[in-house]
Amino acid sequence: MPGLMAGMFLSALEQTIMSTSIRTIADSLGGLSLQAWATTAYLVTSTIAAPVYGKLSDIYGRKPVYLASIAIFLVGSLTCTFAQSMYQLAAFRGLQGLGGGGLMALAFAITADIVPPRDRSRYQGYFMAVWIAASVCGPTVGGALAGADRILGISGWRWVFLVNLPIGLLAMAVIARVLDLEHHRQPAKIDVWGAVTITVGLVPLLVLFDHGREWGWGSPAAMISLVVGLLGIVAFVAVERRAGDDALIPLRLFRISTYRTAILTAITVGVGMFGAVSLVPLYLQLARDATPMESGLVMLPMMGGIMIATVVSGALISRRGRYKILPVAGAAITAVGMFAFSFVGIDTPIWIPLSLVLLFGIGIGNCTQAVTVAAQNAVPARDTGVATASLMFLRQMAGALGVALFLSVLFGTLGTNIADAVDRATADPAVAAAIHDPAVASAPRNSAFFHLLHGGQELATDSSFLKTMDPVLERPFREGVAASLDLGFLIGAATMIVTLILALCLKEVPLRELSASEAMAQEAEEKAKAEAEAGAEAEAGAAAWRTADGDPA
Structure with missing residues (x-):
């Protein structure tokens, strides 16, 4: 387990x-406008590599x-x-992602090989604690290293x-020395x-998701990415159907109702969880004037909620052998938290969003833990690896x-909501005068405000522009951001x-009492026994036929 x-x-x-380090890296390599590609390259290759x-x-x-x-x-x-x-960095990050795609998926698959489903959640809780610790340390370590000269x-x-x-x-040393798994080789x-086809389908779609707002969703680049991606997905499904059991993602798994429902649940959790959670730091930075570091610290309650829910749900599954109630409760709790967050404004006491973020964590922790166990338990033991990797792959997509x-909803409605907030604020003569003052409109410090007011789809990479914006424009801007975020949380x-x-x-x-490795060993033993019995019956039949034919041999 340590490995x-x-x-x-x-x-x-x-x-x-x-x-917290990409901005410094981009400045050092002279490619600030290309910094997003270093992130996209890792996302694309790690996602594709998982299955x-x-x-x-x-x-x-x-x-x-x-x-x-x-x-x-x-x-x-x-x-x-x-x-x-930055071009080299993007290419090398792609190589890094080719390896990174197996780190999490295979860790869960190996756990499934070692631990029976009923006890698996407890060990996955340990993994979640490690994941949270790394997620908390990551931004701090990245900022500290990037901030050091040499x-x-x-x-x-x-x-x-x-x-x-x-x-x-x-990790390699521990795994090479300690991990001892009996492998039952499959003829595939x-x-x-x-x-090839999943790469053709996913690369343009992932690039589109990451850069669509920058290009414009109706732009030629976006349309070409969408068409190529969809054609690739159609080709992938056709290829997988023909490949049968040798398929990268065997389509027969989706005929198992429990696995199919677990996959659909994981997909909707992925959309709601990653989507809505991405809005929380923007609320803190743009509506509450928090620094990136402060917004990261405010997310700690969510991490704590995930860890608490994971540990508790793991203990409940291990003790009672039941898991369905957990994603039901988790989805309900998260839905309530997101609905309540849609009423949070710029003057809401900070303890309220902190409490709601904690609810997010508790709900998400209950959903992800139980859905993974349900999916692994529903498929044959020999398909544990591909079933686990497919679930994580689809959830990441x-x-x-x-x-x-x-983010498209946020920036697509931001101009209108800022304009509405400005209209309400023009009852104040100072705001009205500032809005119509050419000197205010042309000042660089106010460019972000007027850019978004007129329908812009991009924002600075941090909230530092708020500190220099004309004070009379700041409140309408924050109110417009809060209104757009409210719609996002309602969709969540x-x-x-x-x-x-x-x-x-x-x-x-019902959860299996055997681990995947033990189940495969049992299946192999039963298969060998059945083949031996069939051989003995065939030999007995042949001997009887020879006796009836008068051959004493």
Whole structure:
């Protein structure tokens, strides 16, 4: 378990450490306008790689494939250290993502091999605690390293990638020495065309989700990405249908009602969770004038809620063997929290959003934990790896879609809401005079206000412009932001109500008493016994036929 936790720590750390260091990195490499591609490259390759690792681990075994994923991740981290341009960094981040795609998915799959479903939630709770610790440490460590001029003669920001090496090497050493899994090799071929078509389908869609607002959703680039992506997905489904059991994601799994419902639940959780949660820091920074660091600290209650819910739900599943009530309760709690957040304004006491963020965490922790166990328990033991990786892959895709959707709603309504707030504020002569003063409109410090007022879809990467904005414009701006965020949280609440309905439809299958590895061993033993019995019956039949034919032999 320590080796798996180290791998999980790497995965979570990599998703957060860049958030506070990317601006410094982009400045150093002279590519501020290209900084988003360094994030997109990792997102694209890690998302696509997840189901590939799941299938490969089912064929060749978890241990060698997991060690390979860590090794590729570390090679990618090392090459990122030596990047000399943002283009190089984006390419090396893509290599890093090829390894990172297996870190979390395979950790959960290996746990399923070792631990029976009834006890699995307890161990996944430990993983969640590690994930939370890395998520909390990531922004702080990233900011501290990026802020240092040089460490041991190397630029501070390059240590953002070098810090992965000792953790990853430790994880590899522990796994290589301690992890001992019996592998039951499956006669299957590598689904090359499945990997090709899913890449063709997902790369343009993920790029679209990440850059659609910048391009404009109706722009030629956005339309081409959408068409190519959809054609790729259609081709992927056709290829997977033909591949049968050799498919990268076997479509027969979706004929299992419990697995299908669990996947749909995970997708809606991904849309609502990632989408709505992405709005909370914007509320804190743009409506409450919090710094990025302060907004990160305010998210701690959510992390605490996730950890509490994960530990408690794991204990309940282990003790009672029941899991359906958990995603039902989790979706209801999250929906209530998001609906309540839609009434939060710029003057709401801070303890209220803090309490609601805690509700988010409790609800999300109950949903994700139980849905993963339900999906793993519903499929045959031999499909545990691909089933787990597919669930995480689809949830991550849904999260990318959710973030794009919610931010598009925010910025799509921001101009109108700012204008409405300005109209209400013009009852104050000072505000009316400032709005119509050419000097105020042309001042660089007020450019963000007038850019969004006239329908702009982009915002500065931090909230520092609020500190220099004309004071009379600041309150209408914050009120407009709060109104747009309210709509986003209402959509989040509606998404979680859909999740609640799906969770109610989730069929509760009794949890297996055996781990996936033990179940596969039992299946192999029963198969061998059945073949031996069939052989004995055939031999007895042949002997009887020979006797009847007069042959004493």
